[in-house]
Amino acid sequence: MSALRPLPRWADIALLPVLNLVLAFIVSGIVLLLIGQNPFVALWAIVTGAFGNGYNIGYTLYYTTNFIFTGLAVALAAHGGLFNIGANGQAYVAGLGVILAATALDTTHWLIVAPVALLAAALFGGAWAFIPGYLQAKRGSHVVITTIMFNFIASALMIYMLNRVLKPANVSGPESRMIAEAGRMPKLGQFFEPFNYTPVNLSIVIALLALVAVYVLIWHTRFGYALRTMGQNPTAARYAGISNSKMIIITMTLSGALAGMVAFNEVLGVQNRLVLDFVADAGFVGIAVALMGRNHPLGIALAALLFGALYQGGNELQYVISGLDRTVVVIIQALVILFTGAMEGLFRPALQRSFLLISPESRAEAAARSTVSSES
Numbered sequence: 001m002s003a004l005r006p007l008p009r010w011a012d013i014a015l016l017p018v019l020n021l022v023l024a025f026i027v028s029g030i031v032l033l034l035i036g037q038n039p040f041v042a043l044w045a046i047v048t049g050a051f052g053n054g055y056n057i058g059y060t061l062y063y064t065t066n067f068i069f070t071g072l073a074v075a076l077a078a079h080g081g082l083f084n085i086g087a088n089g090q091a092y093v094a095g096l097g098v099i100l101a102a103t104a105l106d107t108t109h110w111l112i113v114a115p116v117a118l119l120a121a122a123l124f125g126g127a128w129a130f131i132p133g134y135l136q137a138k139r140g141s142h143v144v145i146t147t148i149m150f151n152f153i154a155s156a157l158m159i160y161m162l163n164r165v166l167k168p169a170n171v172s173g174p175e176s177r178m179i180a181e182a183g184r185m186p187k188l189g190q191f192f193e194p195f196n197y198t199p200v201n202l203s204i205v206i207a208l209l210a211l212v213a214v215y216v217l218i219w220h221t222r223f224g225y226a227l228r229t230m231g232q233n234p235t236a237a238r239y240a241g242i243s244n245s246k247m248i249i250i251t252m253t254l255s256g257a258l259a260g261m262v263a264f265n266e267v268l269g270v271q272n273r274l275v276l277d278f279v280a281d282a283g284f285v286g287i288a289v290a291l292m293g294r295n296h297p298l299g300i301a302l303a304a305l306l307f308g309a310l311y312q313g314g315n316e317l318q319y320v321i322s323g324l325d326r327t328v329v330v331i332i333q334a335l336v337i338l339f340t341g342a343m344e345g346l347f348r349p350a351l352q353r354s355f356l357l358i359s360p361e362s363r364a365e366a367a368a369r370s371t372v373s374s375e376s
Helices: 009-034 039-051 054-079 087-104 110-139 143-165 203-219 222-232 234-239 244-259 261-271 282-292 297-320 326-342 348-358 360-375
Strands: none
Touching: 009 039, 009 282, 009 297, 009 326, 009 348, 039 054, 039 297, 054 087, 054 203, 054 222, 054 244, 054 261, 054 282, 054 297, 087 110, 087 143, 087 244, 087 261, 087 282, 110 143, 110 244, 110 261, 203 222, 203 261, 203 297, 222 234, 222 244, 234 244, 244 261, 282 297, 282 326, 297 326
């Protein structure tokens, strides 16, 4: 038989993730059966919990916004052959930039505060990712190790800042003072009544624009061409005159800036102050989102929506069905991540064989063999 060929682009981006997702839900259903729950009832509870009304949809879109930012951050680095596992820390430190910008412009209208805070989030998040990028490019330190370590450093730094520097005298908890009401990012509920009392805000518009911007950057610019060349073959990129060290530093900085947009959403649009652990591990979910979305902005948008629905629907599930607690929800989410991320190639060989059998070349080869056998 002929050698296996790569899958068509549409099958790699859409069909393969759908098959993995179906398998994840089947295994999740078996787990629910083993603990005495009806998997169809649970699945319907997740769907209605995520999309059943405007309130639930608002929360789903809120989670989706964060996952788009972190998914894009991971994907951009991945196209350059880099594994940015530090989006959590980059988003965390970016929160410092957002709160400093917002409180410095106290009582200023949000139309002025938002652009400044956006730039501050990108600057602080990018700067935090610049250091691991520089260390890999100039010192050979592996970016996976350094970004993991920088997550812990960011956590310790923010604990210090919130307890010793930013905490107002009249506040007991580790948090900054509130952003003035005039400077807060408007909620979508102010414009669309079904989203009332939900945290989704105008940051989702920034997320959608980021999807388009990353697509253009990667596939329609010279930088994107150099990035993909380096990711596929660093040696060839070097011989083509591309500075790999420069590309690594720039790519990691841009990746960190994208991760920093989580802080823009959370600090300016949701919490309206800087609090501990506002990132809530969105950086790690972004890894699964990027893997499931095949590092393509369209796939990332769909994967982010899926994980947003799982988070919101999972939160509702434990209240709808008695006997299910948060642990079961985490198991379902973990299975989705397992099959769509770590085991994403499970169905790939079978799909490749299937497409090979139905390809015109294979049919022509089979017809030729049939003709030869009949003549003999």
